[in-house]
Amino acid sequence: MERLLQSIQIGVNDKLYIKDxxxxxxxxxxxxxxxxxxHEIGFEAFTFKKLGVKIKSNESSIYRYFENKHKMLxxxxxxxxxxxxxxxxxxxxxxxDASEKLKTALAIVTQPTEVDSNISHINxxxxxHIVINEYSKSYLTKExxxxxxxxxxxxxxxxxxxxxxMIKEVDTSYPYSSSLASTVLEGxxxxxxxxxHFPSLTDCHxxxxxxxxxxxxxxxxxxxxLNG
Amino acid sequence: MERLLQSIQIGVNDKLYIKDxxxxxxxxxxxxxxxxxxHEIGFEAFTFKKLGVKIKSNESSIYRYFENKHKMLxxxxxxxxxxxxxxxxxxxxxxxDASEKLKTALAIVTQPTEVDSNISHINxxxxxHIVINEYSKSYLTKExxxxxxxxxxxxxxxxxxxxxxMIKEVDTSYPYSSSLASTVLEGxxxxxxxxxHFPSLTDCHxxxxxxxxxxxxxxxxxxxxLNG
DNA sequence: TAAATATAATAGTATTACTATCATAACTTG
DNA sequence: CAAGTTATGATAGTAATACTATTATATTTA
Numbered sequence: 001m002e003r004l005l006q007s008i009q010i011g012v013n014d015k016l017y018i019k020d021x022x023x024x025x026x027x028x029x030x031x032x033x034x035x036x037x038x039h040e041i042g043f044e045a046f047t048f049k050k051l052g053v054k055i056k057s058n059e060s061s062i063y064r065y066f067e068n069k070h071k072m073l074x075x076x077x078x079x080x081x082x083x084x085x086x087x088x089x090x091x092x093x094x095x096x097d098a099s100e101k102l103k104t105a106l107a108i109v110t111q112p113t114e115v116d117s118n119i120s121h122i123n124x125x126x127x128x129h130i131v132i133n134e135y136s137k138s139y140l141t142k143e144x145x146x147x148x149x150x151x152x153x154x155x156x157x158x159x160x161x162x163x164x165x166m167i168k169e170v171d172t173s174y175p176y177s178s179s180l181a182s183t184v185l186e187g188x189x190x191x192x193x194x195x196x197h198f199p200s201l202t203d204c205h206x207x208x209x210x211x212x213x214x215x216x217x218x219x220x221x222x223x224x225x226l227n228g
Numbered sequence: 229m230e231r232l233l234q235s236i237q238i239g240v241n242d243k244l245y246i247k248d249x250x251x252x253x254x255x256x257x258x259x260x261x262x263x264x265x266x267h268e269i270g271f272e273a274f275t276f277k278k279l280g281v282k283i284k285s286n287e288s289s290i291y292r293y294f295e296n297k298h299k300m301l302x303x304x305x306x307x308x309x310x311x312x313x314x315x316x317x318x319x320x321x322x323x324x325d326a327s328e329k330l331k332t333a334l335a336i337v338t339q340p341t342e343v344d345s346n347i348s349h350i351n352x353x354x355x356x357h358i359v360i361n362e363y364s365k366s367y368l369t370k371e372x373x374x375x376x377x378x379x380x381x382x383x384x385x386x387x388x389x390x391x392x393x394m395i396k397e398v399d400t401s402y403p404y405s406s407s408l409a410s411t412v413l414e415g416x417x418x419x420x421x422x423x424x425h426f427p428s429l430t431d432c433h434x435x436x437x438x439x440x441x442x443x444x445x446x447x448x449x450x451x452x453x454l455n456g
Numbered sequence: 457t458a459a460a461t462a463t464a465a466t467a468g469t470a471t472t473a474c475t476a477t478c479a480t481a482a483c484t485t486g
Numbered sequence: 487c488a489a490g491t492t493a494t495g496a497t498a499g500t501a502a503t504a505c506t507a508t509t510a511t512a513t514t515t516a
Binding site: 041042044045133134136137139140141142144145148153157160161175176177178179180181182183186187190191193194197198200201202203204213216217220221 | 269270272273361362364365367368369370372373376381385388389403404405406407408409410411414415418419421422425426428429430431432441444445448449
Binding site: 247252254285286288289292 | 493494495496497
């Protein structure tokens with residue numbers, strides 16, 4: 001799978017950048033180092049000026065790639081969801097049994113990202129951390145609806161839809177497949193956050209816990225039980 | 229219940245303010261109008277200067293009540309969770325059957341806030357909207373751990389704990405009571421957000437849907453079923 | 457080699473998120 | 487009711503942010 005992923009272009013909405021950062025060395029460095037810097041100091045404290053210093057380039061050069069840091073966050077998180085979507089599709093598309101398929105899908109979206117799969121200059125471990133800590137900020141804004149109309153969230157929406165479809169394939173009669181799918185995706189990020197900062201609010205302390213918790217949650221909600 | 233609530237002091241951590249806004253007319257106006265303004269323009273665009281203009285007072289006077297707008301958000305959201313906690317406690321403490329109790333609790337925490345119960349100068353409908361749209365921002369920061377140590381999230385944590393305890397009272401063997409409780413609280417806010425901005429990602433379009441969805445989700449996870 | 461393009465350097469602006477100081481208004485207590 | 491205390495208001499000032507604009511200098515390409 002790693003080899004397959006290496007040859008694939010992770011595609012994000014081209015309105016998210018002014019100039020495609022994948023197209024130049026500087027662009028790649030901007031993306032690469034922005035992940036490290038946001039991870040390090042957090043999105044609030046992150047500025048293009050600081051990034052410029054870090055990459056020994058100029059603030060104004062970064063502005064030629066991204067309109068502002070919010071669009072950059074949308075770019076990075078879209079990249080992440082696109083990457084997850086590929087992992088999901090490759091792992092499940094050959095599967096026939098709907099329950100096994102859903103089980104695999106749930107594992108993909110709830111497992112921790114532990115190794116940098118070296119697709120590119122992008123550090124997926126740090127990026128996952130950014131998604132956990134900052135993704136909500138990308139849509140909890142007054143501009144959500146316009147941003148949504150411009151297609152900035154299509155990849156995430158498609159991912160929820162894929163999960164929702166897999167849920168329906170296990171139990172057609174279940175009326176909350178979209179809610180359950182969105183709960184799993186959002187909830188999984190939340191459980192990882194709680195594990196690090198509010199351990200008393202979660203039971204997911206060990207590696208496989210989020211996957212087990214959400215797998216049980218989903219299959220207990222559906223008529224056709226796993227392995228049953 | 230409304231009468232009971234009227235006589236109760238909603239208590240928030242006193243480190244969240246410099247001077248207790250409940251203690252003066254100006255303080256109450258600051259809180260009252262901040263809710264309207266944050267609701268109107270969003271937390272990012274909200275500033276003490278703008279609030280000063282709105283309440284025909286001075287920026288510097290507001291700084292005498294709150295250190296900064298982040299602490300103000302923590303104050304407002306703490307107030308909200310405290311209010312919800314009282315509603316939860318009053319509605320459930322006389323109940324004996326664990327399942328019925330949990331069912332009632334889930335209804336309280338997932339129901340939409342539709343009427344301003346007129347406890348005070350605080351508009352609970354708008355405040356609920358603020359919690360849905362801004363609460364995550366209060367903890368998704370680099371300062372979470374220090375803020376947490378200072379007790380800024382105690383009320384929320386106590387609420388999750390109450391829910392978690394009620395879950396355990398229905399099914400002692402369930403190993404994810406804290407995760408389930410935190411999923412319900414966070415997930416409920418998320419479903420309301422999706423309903424307004426990403427309707428395709430949720431099935432909760434009608435009034436009672438979030439309550440039904442989460443009630444089913446919880447009871448299907450537990451051994452002792454509702455009405456069974 | 458000239459032209460085109462990308463990047464770097466510098467300067468400048470409005471706004472934000474404050475702090476500090478001083479004046480005045482309002483309330484409190486002797 | 488006067489004097490003191492405290493609350494509020496007005497103004498000014500600062501460093502940082504989030505940009506825009508301009509010009510200079512590399513680097514690439516035709």
